[in-house]
Amino acid sequence: xxxxxxxxxxxxxxxxxxxxxxxxxxxxxxxxxxxxxxxxxxxxxxxxxxxxxxxxxxxxxxxxxxxxxxxxxxxxxxxxxxxxxxxxxxxxxxxxxxxxxxxxxxxxxxxxxxxxxxxxxxxxxxxxxxxxxxxxxxxxxxxxxxxxxxxxxxxxxxxxxxxxxxxxxxx
Numbered sequence: 001x002x003x004x005x006x007x008x009x010x011x012x013x014x015x016x017x018x019x020x021x022x023x024x025x026x027x028x029x030x031x032x033x034x035x036x037x038x039x040x041x042x043x044x045x046x047x048x049x050x051x052x053x054x055x056x057x058x059x060x061x062x063x064x065x066x067x068x069x070x071x072x073x074x075x076x077x078x079x080x081x082x083x084x085x086x087x088x089x090x091x092x093x094x095x096x097x098x099x100x101x102x103x104x105x106x107x108x109x110x111x112x113x114x115x116x117x118x119x120x121x122x123x124x125x126x127x128x129x130x131x132x133x134x135x136x137x138x139x140x141x142x143x144x145x146x147x148x149x150x151x152x153x154x155x156x157x158x159x160x161x162x163x164x165x166x167x168x169x170x171x
Contacts, residue, residue: 003039004047006061008058008061008105008107008109009107010105010106010107011106011107012106013033013034013035013036015082015106016036016105016106016107017031017036018082019081019082019083019105019106020036020038020105022077022080022081022082023063023077023078023081023103023105023111024038024040025073025077026038026040043063043064043065046062046064048094050094058109059110060109060110060111060112061109061110061111061112062111062112062113062114063111063112063113063114064113064114064115064116065113065114065115066115067115068115070115071099071113071114071115074113075087075101075113078101078103078111078113081103082106083103083104083105083106084103084104085101085102085103086101086102086103087101088100088101088102091124092120092122092124093124094124095119095120095121095122095124096116096117096118096119096120097116097117097118097119097120098114098115098116098117099114099115099117100112100113100114100115101113101114
């Protein structure tokens, strides 16, 4: 069986090991002074690409679950990890309906956790991404919106604390 490999450069290895061990509910299988590796069987990979105006490169990473119980487990891990969690809840994005939450790792990389509940005919209309802080409509997977400003403007879900850079919505 093939396995997707993702390698992320981090600023603080110990802080990042704590974060990822909590997120994955597993300790690293290899741990060195400058390196850690997890050989995970769960989650499998959902790899997506888009050309919607965002800068080229890693847009965000994510964990897609298969049922409500898994979603509750992963969301509980997010709340134990170091960093503010943005619980977006039910949304439409990337031609699908999903329930999702977001967190940024210690280096600022956005992580999305989500349960896809169906298909959708539009790319996205998530309440959290429809309005940027300047009131400009943004596309799903487009420029990163300011969640604090959007929450104030829309009365929508609010992050535990405003992240420095907010994730977009694709899964």
